[in-house]
Amino acid sequence: MATLTLKELRKQFTPEVVPVKNITLTVEDGEFLTLLGPSGCGKSTLLRLIAGLEQPTAGTVWVGEQNLNAVNPGDRNMAMVFQSYALYPHMTVADNISTSLKLRQVPPAEITQRVRTVADKLDISHLLGRKPRSLSGGQRQRVALARALVRKPDVFLLDEPLSNLDALLREQVRGELKQLFESQNRPVVYVTHDQIEAMTLSSKVAVLLDGLVQQLDPPSRIYTHPANKFVAGFVGSPQMNLLTLDCQGKVAKLGHCEIPLPPLAQVPKLIDLGIRPEALSVKGSEVSDQELVIGGKVFLSENFGRETLVSLRVEGSQDVIRALIPPDQTWNPEYTKLVVPFSSLHWFDAETGDRL
Amino acid sequence: MAIAQETKAHTHPKMKISSRSIVLWVGVVFMVVFCLAPALWQVLTSFKTNAAISALPTIYFPSFSDLTWDHYTSLGAGFWRYVFNSALVSLLSTLLCLGLGAPAAYTLARIKLPGESLILGGILIVSLFPYVLLFLGLLEIVKFVGLGNNYLALIVPYSAINLPLTILVLRSFFQQLPRDLEDSAKMDGYSTVQMLLKIMIPLTIPALVTTGILAFIFAWNEFIFALTFVTRDAMKTIPVAVAQIGGSSVYEIPYGPIAAATVVGTLPLLVLVLFFQRRIVQGITAGAVKG
Amino acid sequence: MTQDLIRQREQRIGWLLLTPALILLLFVFAYPIGRAFFLSLFTENLGTQLQPIFSGLSNYHRLIEDGRFWESLWNTSVFTGVSIFCELVLGMVFALILNQSFRGRGLVRTSALLPWALPTAVMGLAWAWIFNDQYGVVNDILSRFPFWETNITWLGDPTRAMLALIVADVWKTTPFIAILLLAGLQSIPEDLYEAHAIDGATPWQSFCQVTLPLLTPQIVIALLFRFAQSFGIFDLVQVMTGGGPAGATETVSIYIYATVRRYLDFGYGAALVVVTFVLLILAVVLAGFLLSKARINVSGGR
Numbered sequence: 001m002a003t004l005t006l007k008e009l010r011k012q013f014t015p016e017v018v019p020v021k022n023i024t025l026t027v028e029d030g031e032f033l034t035l036l037g038p039s040g041c042g043k044s045t046l047l048r049l050i051a052g053l054e055q056p057t058a059g060t061v062w063v064g065e066q067n068l069n070a071v072n073p074g075d076r077n078m079a080m081v082f083q084s085y086a087l088y089p090h091m092t093v094a095d096n097i098s099t100s101l102k103l104r105q106v107p108p109a110e111i112t113q114r115v116r117t118v119a120d121k122l123d124i125s126h127l128l129g130r131k132p133r134s135l136s137g138g139q140r141q142r143v144a145l146a147r148a149l150v151r152k153p154d155v156f157l158l159d160e161p162l163s164n165l166d167a168l169l170r171e172q173v174r175g176e177l178k179q180l181f182e183s184q185n186r187p188v189v190y191v192t193h194d195q196i197e198a199m200t201l202s203s204k205v206a207v208l209l210d211g212l213v214q215q216l217d218p219p220s221r222i223y224t225h226p227a228n229k230f231v232a233g234f235v236g237s238p239q240m241n242l243l244t245l246d247c248q249g250k251v252a253k254l255g256h257c258e259i260p261l262p263p264l265a266q267v268p269k270l271i272d273l274g275i276r277p278e279a280l281s282v283k284g285s286e287v288s289d290q291e292l293v294i295g296g297k298v299f300l301s302e303n304f305g306r307e308t309l310v311s312l313r314v315e316g317s318q319d320v321i322r323a324l325i326p327p328d329q330t331w332n333p334e335y336t337k338l339v340v341p342f343s344s345l346h347w348f349d350a351e352t353g354d355r356l
Numbered sequence: 357m358a359i360a361q362e363t364k365a366h367t368h369p370k371m372k373i374s375s376r377s378i379v380l381w382v383g384v385v386f387m388v389v390f391c392l393a394p395a396l397w398q399v400l401t402s403f404k405t406n407a408a409i410s411a412l413p414t415i416y417f418p419s420f421s422d423l424t425w426d427h428y429t430s431l432g433a434g435f436w437r438y439v440f441n442s443a444l445v446s447l448l449s450t451l452l453c454l455g456l457g458a459p460a461a462y463t464l465a466r467i468k469l470p471g472e473s474l475i476l477g478g479i480l481i482v483s484l485f486p487y488v489l490l491f492l493g494l495l496e497i498v499k500f501v502g503l504g505n506n507y508l509a510l511i512v513p514y515s516a517i518n519l520p521l522t523i524l525v526l527r528s529f530f531q532q533l534p535r536d537l538e539d540s541a542k543m544d545g546y547s548t549v550q551m552l553l554k555i556m557i558p559l560t561i562p563a564l565v566t567t568g569i570l571a572f573i574f575a576w577n578e579f580i581f582a583l584t585f586v587t588r589d590a591m592k593t594i595p596v597a598v599a600q601i602g603g604s605s606v607y608e609i610p611y612g613p614i615a616a617a618t619v620v621g622t623l624p625l626l627v628l629v630l631f632f633q634r635r636i637v638q639g640i641t642a643g644a645v646k647g
Numbered sequence: 648m649t650q651d652l653i654r655q656r657e658q659r660i661g662w663l664l665l666t667p668a669l670i671l672l673l674f675v676f677a678y679p680i681g682r683a684f685f686l687s688l689f690t691e692n693l694g695t696q697l698q699p700i701f702s703g704l705s706n707y708h709r710l711i712e713d714g715r716f717w718e719s720l721w722n723t724s725v726f727t728g729v730s731i732f733c734e735l736v737l738g739m740v741f742a743l744i745l746n747q748s749f750r751g752r753g754l755v756r757t758s759a760l761l762p763w764a765l766p767t768a769v770m771g772l773a774w775a776w777i778f779n780d781q782y783g784v785v786n787d788i789l790s791r792f793p794f795w796e797t798n799i800t801w802l803g804d805p806t807r808a809m810l811a812l813i814v815a816d817v818w819k820t821t822p823f824i825a826i827l828l829l830a831g832l833q834s835i836p837e838d839l840y841e842a843h844a845i846d847g848a849t850p851w852q853s854f855c856q857v858t859l860p861l862l863t864p865q866i867v868i869a870l871l872f873r874f875a876q877s878f879g880i881f882d883l884v885q886v887m888t889g890g891g892p893a894g895a896t897e898t899v900s901i902y903i904y905a906t907v908r909r910y911l912d913f914g915y916g917a918a919l920v921v922v923t924f925v926l927l928i929l930a931v932v933l934a935g936f937l938l939s940k941a942r943i944n945v946s947g948g949r
Contacts, residue, residue: 053539055654070652074545086540090558100544147544383744384755391758394818395765397784398773414787460668467661468654475669482676484872484931486879488900489920492686492907493679516675519668548660577766579882584908595768599886611776618769625764633757636764640823641830 002064002154003028004050004187009059011045011211019045021211023059027155027187027204034190034198034219037208038234043191044159046208050189051157052076063154074103079148080157083164085140087132087147094119094128097146118150121180138169145180156181156188162197174200195235199223207231229353232274232346238309241275241321244350255317257294262347262356272353274346277309280323283337291339294321298336303327312336402427402615409612427616435617437590438597443624445507445593446575449514453571454564457519461526462552466538483520487580498585509585510593514578518571525570525642529563530556566639569632573625594621680924686917693911706918716919718894719902726809726898727877730816734873735866737817738824745825746832763822771886774815778802778887805895808888812896815883820876824869831865832858871934878927899923 004027011020019042027033035043048054050061052073061068068076079100087096094115101111119125122142132140141161148156161177162170178201181188192198198205199219207214207222207230215227226232232240245252245259252259252271261267280294287293300311307324310331314321323338325331347356400418401409408415408422415422463469464476494513503509533556541551557564582593592600598617601610629636687706689699710716745756762770777784778801786799802808835858843853859866881900884890890897890905897905903923907916 048539051539051543052653053542055651072653072656073539073542074547078543080540080543082536082540084534084536086534086536088537088541088555103545103550377749380744380747380749383740384749387741387744388755388758390818391762391822394770394773394777395761397777398770401776410782412782412787413790414782414784456668456671459664463661463665467657467664469658469661469665475665479672481928481931482672484875484927485676485680486875486881486900486923486927488879488881488903489683489924489927490675490679492903492913492916492920493682494675495907496682497674497678512671513675516671519672523668548657549664552664573764577768579766579768579885580904583885595766595882598766598769598772609775611779611782614772614776618773621769622765625766626761629757629760629764633753633760636760637756637826637829640763640826 002187003062004155004189005062006046006050007060007062009046009049009061010057011042011049011054012057019211020049020056023211023213025206025213025216027189029187030182030185030203032181032188032190032201032203034192034202034205035208036192036195036198036205036235037214038193041208042211043193043208047080047157047159047189047191050155051078051080076155077151077153078155078157079151079153080159081144081148081161083160085132085144085161085164087140087143089132091131092128093124093130093132093135093143096132096143097128097150100147100151114150114152115146118146121149122146137165138173141165141173145177149180149184154186156184156186158188158190160192161190163192163194177201195237199235207234209234225355226274226346227355229272229274229348232348232355236276238277238322238324240346241273241277242348243273243275243319243321245271245273247271254294254319255296255314257292257314259292259345260342264356268350270350271356272348272350274348275321275340276344276346277322277324279344280321280325280338280340282323282325282329282331283339287339290343291341292345293337293339295335295337296321298331298333310336312338398615398618401611402619404612406612427612428620430613431616431620435597435620438592438594439621439624441507441591442576442593442621445510445514446572448507449511449518449575450568450571452511452515453518453522454568456515457522457567458526458557458560458564459552460519461523462530462556464523465527465530467548479520479523483524487517487578491580491584494581495584503585505586505588505591507591510578510581513581513585514571514575517578518574521574521639521643522567522571525567525639526560526563528642529560533559562635565632566635566642569628569636570639570643573628573636576625597621680920683917683920683924686914687921689914689917691912691914697911697913699914702914706915707922709915710918710922715894715897716899716902719897719899722809722896723878723880723898723900726812726816726880726896727874730813730820730877731870731873733813733817734821734824735870737821738828738869741821741825742828742832745829759822759825761822762819763826765819766882767819768882768886770819771815771883774811774818774883775802775887778811802888803892805892808892808896812884812887815887816877816880819883820873824873827865827869828862831862835861867934867937871931874930874934875927878930879923 004025006023006025009020009023010018012018019040021042023046025033035046037043045054049056052061052068052071056069063076063078088099091099097118098111098115101114106114115128116125119128122145124139124142124146127135127139127143132143135143141164144161148158162173165173174197181201190197190201199222202219204216205219205222206216207227209230215222215231217225217227222231222235226235226240229242233242243254245254247253247261247267247269248258250261250267252261252273254273259273261271283293294312294314296312296314298310298312302309305327308327308329309322309324311320311322313319315335321338348354349356400416403423403425404415404418405422405424405426408418464472469475490513498504498509537555537559538551541555546554576593577595578593579595579599582596583599586592586596598614598621601614601617686699688701688703690702690705691697691699741759745752745759780786780798780800780803783801785801789799800807801811839857839861840853843857848856879900880898881904884896884898884901885904888896890901899919900923903916903919906912906919
């Protein structure tokens with residue numbers, strides 16, 4: 001029914017402060033787009049530009065065929081869930097949920113009906129008469145969601161809605177959010193700095209840095225094919241091993257290892273190699289020729305319970321490689337060999353950071 | 357040995373604390389006496405008979421026969437008129453001041469306007485103007501508009517002199533409200549004015565009460581405008597009326613009635629201070645420090 | 648430009664909300680001052696049958712040679728200087744006391760607030776009674792000490808009348824300063840004192856090296872407010888001494904009021920208003936300058 005389109009959006013506060021530089025995006029009905037990035041990358045500003053809470057310096061926001069630049073936030077038919085939930089402290093839960101409908105002059109009978117439906121769906125019917133201050137964090141979060149859902153808006157905007165919940169609750173609500181918004185069949189734009197939320201919830205992830213989209217892809221592709229060094233380092237936990245290596249002929253040198261380079265038009269002097277810790281394993285009995293072997297001394301091991309993170313100083317180099325291995329796996333403390341399939345290596349241009 | 361040491365270690369800090377607390381309590385007593393004695397002396401005077409008032413040496417602990425209600429009854433029913441005038445003028449000017457000041461404070465807190473810092477600076481400077489610099493110009497206006505001996509001649513200037521403080525205090529309160537709340541209200545479809553009335557004002561009621569109390573006290577106590585703009589006796593406010601009792605006779609100043617008038621005329625303020633002590637302190641600091 | 652439509656709409660509403668208050672402020676503050684500037688160029692008094700006649704700067708000429716004005720300015724300065732100094736010292740003592748925790752602190756704070764809340768004009772009468780020559784409680788207390796004169800004339804003696812005014816003013820306004828300084832004291836983190844004490848500082852050293860520097864902004868603000876109020880003191884003097892005896896306590900504001908109300912000399916009164924206003928603004932600008940310096944020092948110190 002509606003498509004959210006951003007065309008060359010730019011927001012400039014001062015010549016030095018440009019939180020959003022040039023962003024073009026579309027989000028279709030039923031798509032769940034996550035804006036993912038570190039703090040200060042411009043993701044919140046972008047969301048506020050979509051909502052109309054900030055006005056763009058250049059560029060346009062569209063829903064369907066309508067240019068929204070001159071439309072007030074309240075007239076854009078978008079609903080937003082705030083990080084702080086922003087519930088009106090002096091109103092009951094029912095009033096909080098219904099106030100936007102009242103302002104739009106929805107008939108009272110319909111309001112009652114819609115509030116009841118959404119409250120049932122979110123399991124907050126018993127809270128309708130209470131004030132926000134008497135609610136727990138999780139309950140407030142549900143009220144904030146209800147306030148957005150009850151409007152049946154064209155677009156949903158969510159600004160880190162889970163970040164004020166404790167870890168356990170966050171995991172549970174995350175699952176519920178996914179189901180809830182899948183059933184809405186509307187464009188959803190979700191801002192977070194938490195990559196697990198981005199991975200689990202989204203149909204598309206836009207990784208942002210310095211006001212620019214670094215990569216716009218489905219989550220699995222963001223993980224398997226990071227578009228550049230920043231995305232590679234930002235997505236995935238523990239962080240991807242990123243090493244800058246010297247190139248000699250058709251190989252890159254890592255300590256005593258020589259790693260064949262991918263086919264390149266021109267061999268650079270330096271190249272960046274990325275290896276996910278989970279792609280590495282301690283060498284078993286045999287090694288196929290499809291695998292790279294890296295030897296060195298393990299100087300640190302951190303047991304996470306489910307797996308162990310070992311840090312290995314590469315033989316003949318100061319480089320450190322971290323590997324996630326099963327917790328029951330043993331290794332030789334003096335000298336350990338890690339293996340990784342060549343297909344799991346990520347190569348990046350040392351200068352631009354772009355994927356090769 | 358161990359026990360002896362323990363007791364020694366125990367008594368030493370205790371003694372230190374007690375010498376410190378003696379100094380503290382001397383200070384506290386001095387402070388309370390300093391602040392209350394002049395007012396209490398006035399209260400005592402208001403209950404003493406004329407003979408007891410002019411007795412030498414001064415009577416500090418009057419016997420029963422030294423006490424009287426006469427000074428209060430001598431004020432007469434007319435005095436209630438002054439109390440009414442003060443209450444009316446103070447209340448209406450406070451409401452007007454809040455009604456004009458709250459929207460202005462909200463604008464200065466949240467909406468970016470060109471020349472905003474200039475306006476703020478102006479408001480700050482204006483709050484320092486002594487009223488004696490204003491009464492000449494205002495007197496002309498009052499005469500010109502024909503507002504002499506009209507409550508409006510006091511209500512309007514009182515609202516104005518309380519506006520700077522009101523705006524500065526309320527602005528700092530508005531700034532403390534979470535911005536998300538306003539953004540949320542905008543998304544819900546509130547217009548700016550609706551948002552101010554339905555969301556912001558209800559949330560700043562404590563601040564409105566605080567500034568309202570300050571404005572009320574200042575209006576109640578104002579002297580020079582009340583002295584200048586109102587000459588008809590029935591419209592005078594408390595400070596002028598009380599001062600006038602003192603000026604009515606040149607040779608013998610009626611200290612008993614003055615004292616009684618003081619007590620009656622400041623009772624409402626006493627009540628405010630007793631009930632809203634914390635808020636008043638909050639308001640004074642917010643007005644001066646935040647501004 | 649469609650880009651800024653929303654902001655423009657918001658700004659228009661902003662001006663709408665702000666304007667009524669601004670108009671009232673301009674009307675009550677800016678107009679009278681501006682009018683005084685204008686009127687000060689005219690002679691308008693009983694001699695001209697209260698008709699304004701343009702006379703250029705003659706009012707200012709007269710002002711320069713008006714000994715009474717300079718005397719009133721001197722009186723105002725003495726009153727302001729001495730009373731503010733006493734208030735600051737006493738206010739600091741009160742603030743330090745109220746910053747301690749002790750039983751009944753709330754009550755003490757309430758009683759400290761009382762002088763601030765009571766009307767100056769009314770309490771001026773109370774002070775006049777306290778300083779009464781014959782039956783005043785001050786004389787009674789003094790007479791109980793040996794070697795003190797009895798029946799001291801207070802309000803009838805030039806110096807002692809000023810002293811009485813200052814005492815009354817200190818009583819009335821010390822609470823205001825104490826409250827401001829208390830807020831400043833409460834914002835100083837306790838661990839600064841602890842760190843300083845561990846360094847071996849005595850309480851007095853802590854006061855001088857931690858409290859005073861960090862309290863500078865509050866002190867300057869209090870001074871600024873009090874200076875302006877004290878410089879324009881009217882009600883207390885009017886009620887207690889009326890400027891007497893023989894003009895010994897006549898402050899600038901009393902002189903202005905008398906010029907306008909008693910002598911009906913509007914043009915000259917306006918000139919007095921203008922000069923007082925300019926002096927006040929100069930002082931405020933100076934204080935504001937010091938304040939901004941103090942702010943920088945404090946933030947730099949932290």
